[in-house]
Amino acid sequence: MKSAPFEHHEPESVSEAVSLLESLDDPTILAGGQSLVPMLRFRLANPDVVVDINGIDSLEYLREEDGYLKLGALARHADVEDSDLIDERYGSFADTAPLVADPQIRNRGTVVGSVAQADPKGDWGSVLIAHDGEVVVEGPDGERAIPADEFFLLPYDTTLGEEELITEARVPTPADREGSAYHKLKRKTGDYAMAGVAARLRFDDDGRIESAGIGMTAVDITNARASEAEEALEGERPSPELFEEAGELAAEASNPESDEHGDASYKERMVDVLAQRALGDAAERAGAVKRRVTQ
C-alpha cells in the first residue's frame, strides 16, 4: 500500500528542524525510516508533514565526550556495529548492534529512531536503561535531558513533546571495573526479540558490585528495568548463586504476554536465563571474574 500524501521537508540544522516542528501542522520526524516507512504505508501513521532529518550532518556522530558515550540522532545501527570504540568499551552496545534486524536495515535505521519508536520489542531501550542513559531533546524551550526510565510510557508512546526532536542518546562512560552485555532470544536471524536482557555491572576495588543495571526487552509494555534484581546484586561479590537469584528476580519483575512464540511462563524462564548470561558476560568483561561464572 502507498502512504497517504505528505509534504517532505529536509532541514539542514537542528534549529531549522525545531522551527519546522513548531510551525507546521502535524509533523512527523523521519530518521532511518525503517519503522516509519512501513507505518506510513500501512497508514498507521498519516502525517501531513514529514520532517526528514537525514540532511542534518551535525547529528552524525558516535563519540565519548564530557563523561558520556554520545550517539547523535543519525548514528545508524551499522555505525555502532562497526565502531572500534564500541568494541573496546561498550560490550552491551557491541552485542546489541548486530542483533538488530538485518544488515540492510542496520545501514539505515538509527539507535535514536529506535528509542523514539518505543517499541517494547526494540533492543536499544533496554541497553539505555541498563546504562542509566538519557535522551537529549531539543525543542522550542531549548534543550533537556530525559532519563531512559522516564522516557517510555506505553508501547509507541513516550514523554517526547510534539515539537521536540531527540538530538542524542547518551550513557555515562564506564568506570575502570565495569562491564556490560546484551543477550537476546529470537526465533531466527533478523527477528525482534522474544525476550532480551541488557546487564551492566560496576565493581569496587574490593571486587564487590558497586552498581548494577538490568534492562529487559519484549517482556513488558515498554522496555523495563529489573530494580529488585539490581538491588540484590549491589554490595555483593559475583557468584553463580548470586546471578541465579538476580535472574529469578528479573523474571519476577517481567510481565510478558503469551503469544504464538511462547507462553508467558516460558518467556519468564527465558528472562531468568538471559539475565544470568548477560550478568556473567558483564562480570567477565569488567575483569571481576576470570571466566564466566554462569553456564
Added chain:
Amino acid sequence: MSDEREITLTVNGTEHTIEVEPRRLLVHAIREDLGMTGTHIGCDTGNCGACTVLVDGEPIKSCLMFAAQADGSEILTVEGMEDLPDAGPELHPLQEGFKEEHGLQCGYCTPGMLMAGKALLEENPDPDEEEIREAISGNLCRCTGYQNIVKAIEYAADELDDAERVAADGGALAADTAGDGGPDPADGPLYEADAGDADTFCGREDCCGGPSTDETHPGEDPPAQFDTEHMGGDDE
C-alpha cells in the same frame, strides 16, 4: 499538497531525472518510473530483501526509503551487474555463481541476493560461510534452502580472487590459456580462462569448469554428493 519534485538518480552509471511525489518509494521509482523491473518487491514490511539495491555502495531495502531521499545518489541494481568492471563478458561472477551452483529456483529473491552478495564481497573478498549467511540474513528465499546461495557467493569470491591474482601476475595466466589476444585480463573473461588454470583445473577432458573442490576446501574431504568428477580427476 504533495507536489511532485524533480530528483536525479544515477542508476547503474546512467543519470536519470524524474519527477516524484514525496511518498514515492525508491523501489517504485526504479521499477515504474525507470522501468527496471529486475529489482523485486516481495513484501510490504521490509522483511524479505527482494528489493535490495546498493545506494552509494551500501545495501538497503528500497521499499523502506523514499525516492526523494536518494536524490543525487549512485544506485546499483541487478541490471547493472554485468557492466561492472569485475564482470565477465556476459555476466558478473556472482551471477555466474548462481548459475553454476544452482543458487536459484524461482528466482524471486535472486536480485536481492546478488546485491547483498555484491556488498559483502566489496567489503570482504574472502568471506567464510558464516559471514556469507550473515550478509544474506536480510534476504528471504522460499525455494533453495540457502545452501546453494552460499555456494554461489563462495564461487564468486573464488573467481574474483583468481581474477585478481591473474591481474597481479600481469595477466600471464590469462594470456597462456586464452591466448587469443583477448581483452585486458583485469576485466576480461577471467572465469573462462580459469577453467584452464593449472591451479584449479581438474585435468579431465570433460571438466565442467566448476570450482575444484580441492582448491575450495584444501585438506577436507568433499561431501559425497559434490563434484565427484573433479575429485577423480585430481588423483595423481
